[in-house]
Amino acid sequence: MIGIDLFSGAGGMSLGARQAGIDVQQVVEADEHAAATYLANHKPKYGIFVDDIRKYQPGKIQGRDDEGLVIFGGPPCQGFSTSNQRTRSLDNESNWLFEEFVRVVKGYRPDWFVFENVRGILETEGGIFVDHILERFQKLGYTVSSDLLHATDFGVPQKRARFFIIGSLHGKTYIFPEATHKTLVTVSKAIADLPVLSNGASTCYLSYPKRATNKYAQLLRNGLKGCTNHLVTRNNEIIIERYRHIPPGGNWENIPDHLMGNYSDKSRCHTGIYRRLELDKPSVVIGNYRKNMLIHPSQNRGLSVREAARLQSFPDDFVFKGSIGFQQQQVGNAVPPMLANAIFKNLQEHTQ
Template sequence: MRVIDLFAGAGGLSEGFRQEGFDILAHVEMDKSACNTLRTREAYYYLKEQNEIDKYKDYLLGNISREELYNNIPLEILNKVIEKEINNKTIPQIFNELDVLVGTEEVDLIIGGPPCQAYSTAGISRDPNRMKNDPRNYFYRYYVRFLRKYQPKMFVFENVRGILSAQEGKVFKNIKRNMSNAGYKVDYRILNASNFGVSQLRERVIIIGWKKDLPFDYPEFYTDIETPVIKTLFKDLPKIQSGQSLNGLNQYTDENNNEINGIRPFDWNILTQHISRPNNEKDLNIYKLVAEAWEKEGKLLKYNELPDELKTHKNTDTFLDRYKNVKYNTFSHTIVAHISKDGHYYIHPDIEQNRSLTVREAARIQSFPDDFYFEDSRSAAFKQIGNAVPPLMAKEIAKKLKSTELVL
């Protein structure tokens, strides 16, 4: 079951499919930091297969550099990450590189989700032209070119639900027509990640397409996975304060957290990227008030309800939910890429810690396993996490496709 991952980001989709035994031939991604993350993940899987996982652990512990880590990995493995923007100029070269990786065998599946900013509610609300002139509206056309070139039996296309209504529905109508003209039947559902073991209320449109001659219907997703609430998800992570980091061997507070759906792999004992942003005193005072308002009254504190000395501007009529805490006894609200800018919308539920989420906590909410490492800066890591497809959601989609009577 051979897969090409387009617009791969940090690899959330391919991680889930890989966990179900799919063979990821290549990732195509333009962001440099995300590509570094993909290469490091390829290194992890290669070293694990070679029974040399200690080299990967040495890297996480800071005993060797990234360059030294990659020196242990065959070039053909690292070359599976194609670091290029997908556009009309680059597609011929991307095809050439993919042809080498694909070889003479067929591609069974293409997965991926083009950048969604042009369809997002926030993006549209900020743009006076309602994103009508944004070229990202048409990235799906590049996706279709890959379908025409490699003719996979199936594809999985992920995006925000705004893609259904963009330009009064014209964009989605054109997407379906283009995919049909390429030889595929298509269907879609709006799926919520919280139904797939992901501790997050995250709705996404999942389009599945299949060759018109294949006996297939869009699967029904009935999962009996028990999704952990945030308190359970975080219970083995040590408490830290704003600006503090805690990484290294045996830093977990519990021997193992068996209630979090394999997010912390059995016998994994290296905690990475449990790093909290430093916050100024005004922000910390606001964070405390927001967390207390929820804990004591069960209410979300609005910006116009803050004491005057904590307000930083005079706009008290719009965007009043600038500060929001993650709730302990339920699932998180949607993690988005804006978390790379600040943590005001992702305040930790524990008043004693009084801070925003760490990279590792955000990664867990997105269901990335603890052995998954996000490369480069803290901001780059947050951006990768916010843009990702939750691996557990991807895994359940992969499992359903694998279990159908269709022979991939």
């Protein structure tokens, strides 16, 4: 089956699709840094359209009649996020970019589409966006199914829920995959084999200091001797001092008041701020983890790009481009490849 990835970001969904046997040939991504990362890891036949999706016009895809076509992607989700209450409304223009996804589907008439977003889209404006999206696809003649999937059920060491709408042009009802992992993959299994870092570590490539002792780490290493993008934002000393007071599973509430003097009202901090991960549990959501000050479970520093990528299920040979800030954003915005892979493996079975 041939694939077209819209709002691709760094390519988490594309990676899962390719692993499931989808030949992703056309890609649309407005951010030049994410596009550079995509091209460093994927080689789509028709390249990547690096511009506003509203300027993109569907073209001819050779071979689609023989192999079938699936369009997939996740329109920008920040406006639906539960952490952005001020933007969760009908007035936020970015919340309407799903219309561009619909437009492209209408232009290509693919056999299947896979629409992905955050769980907050189910709650925004009482669910009006979901109802509208479902209605738009049904009017185009698609049989649609929707569900909320949890990444931990598919081997991802992160408590991340994603909402999917999947449609068939040929009257087929997509059956969502059952959980593949009854035992949760923990933070320890995901990152404990990676090199120890200091605050502000800036050496991109580091050799592994020890053997991987669990299947998850072995899978993501894939025979490599070291990893790239093991980079950490340099925090000032007051931030590091705050980190020292936070136990595993703790957050800003554990920080003494005298170290929080720059906050006008410490009690109004979001519960996700200054959260230290726990080694024996899956991670909390890897979103804007630099802004949220997510803390390494045993070292007094933030997460490295590679550690965050591991928690998203990106393999170590997946290279991120741009400055560290852009790399962090790309990782945080991505769909976990293992979750995407489960979706597309089921889709492939539906086409047989």
